[in-house]
Amino acid sequence: MERQIKSVDVGWWIVSHEQKLWLPNGDLPHGTAARFALTGLAGAPVGEWQGETVWLIRKNCSENMGSVRQLIDHDAGLFQLAGRGVQLAEFIRSHRFCGYCGHEMHLSKTENACLCSHCRQRYYPQIAPCIIVAIRHGDKILLAQHARHRNSIYTVLAGFVEVGETLEQTVAREVMEESSITVKNVRYVTSQPWPFPHSLMMAFMADYDGGDLRIDNHELIDAAWFRYDALPLLPPPGTVARRLIEDTVALCRAEEE
Numbered sequence: 001m002e003r004q005i006k007s008v009d010v011g012w013w014i015v016s017h018e019q020k021l022w023l024p025n026g027d028l029p030h031g032t033a034a035r036f037a038l039t040g041l042a043g044a045p046v047g048e049w050q051g052e053t054v055w056l057i058r059k060n061c062s063e064n065m066g067s068v069r070q071l072i073d074h075d076a077g078l079f080q081l082a083g084r085g086v087q088l089a090e091f092i093r094s095h096r097f098c099g100y101c102g103h104e105m106h107l108s109k110t111e112n113a114c115l116c117s118h119c120r121q122r123y124y125p126q127i128a129p130c131i132i133v134a135i136r137h138g139d140k141i142l143l144a145q146h147a148r149h150r151n152s153i154y155t156v157l158a159g160f161v162e163v164g165e166t167l168e169q170t171v172a173r174e175v176m177e178e179s180s181i182t183v184k185n186v187r188y189v190t191s192q193p194w195p196f197p198h199s200l201m202m203a204f205m206a207d208y209d210g211g212d213l214r215i216d217n218h219e220l221i222d223a224a225w226f227r228y229d230a231l232p233l234l235p236p237p238g239t240v241a242r243r244l245i246e247d248t249v250a251l252c253r254a255e256e257e
């Protein structure tokens with residue numbers, strides 16, 4: 001848990017405030033605390049990467065504060081830990097006071113939790129589960145341009161799990177809401193923590209079952225079936241969306257041969 005950082009403490013430094021992190025020279029600081037003038041601040045280890053400690057310091061550096069997105073090209077392990085650090089910092093910042101009784105809270109010494117010593121309530125970081133699903137129809141894949149992204153990238157469908165819903169129900173509901181089709185043969189592929197702001201993407205593949213493609217104009221700008229060898233601009237490597245698309249393309253190609 002948090003302690004005073006010594007000049008010889010070494011590793012990767014996540015210096016985070018308001019969902020941003022310090023990226024001097026556009027990169028995550030790596031080296032001794034002294035080198036980055038972090039000595040004496042309060043910090044805590046949030047994990048280890050390639051045998052070195054990854055530290056979290058909750059502080060605003062004013063300059064060179066950037067987004068975790070800038071680290072998406074890094075090794076997946078370091079990107080994941082940076083996301084973890086930024087989310088923990090944001091969790092602590094948003095839990096200064098108890099939501100039940102309004103008293104000031106303090107950090108647990110044994111786990112990532114905020115404690116209210118007045119009413120004994122205990123708060124843990126929240127994670128918002130999301131589904132993301134690649135839908136295949138023969139040699140084609142359903143890809144959509146999302147209104148909230150405002151770029152020319154086409155990607156798979158995704159949405160938040162609602163209270164009281166199973167993941168299978170979320171897949172069926174999101175696909176129906178956004179595209180008016182039904183899917184079958186839904187199977188789990190992988191997951192990826194997605195710290196924007198605190199999602200956990202749970203990735204599925206599915207097959208087209210029935211219905212005519214009709215998009216939800218609030219969520220999507222466009223959606224279409226693309227043949228696996230004639231795809232539009234895709235999400236970058238490192239994203240779970242890209243992995244799903246590539247897995248679906250591999251399936252299409254295998255069947256074609």
Ligand SMILES: [Zn+2]
Nearest residue numbers: 098101116119
């Ligand atoms: Zn309380």
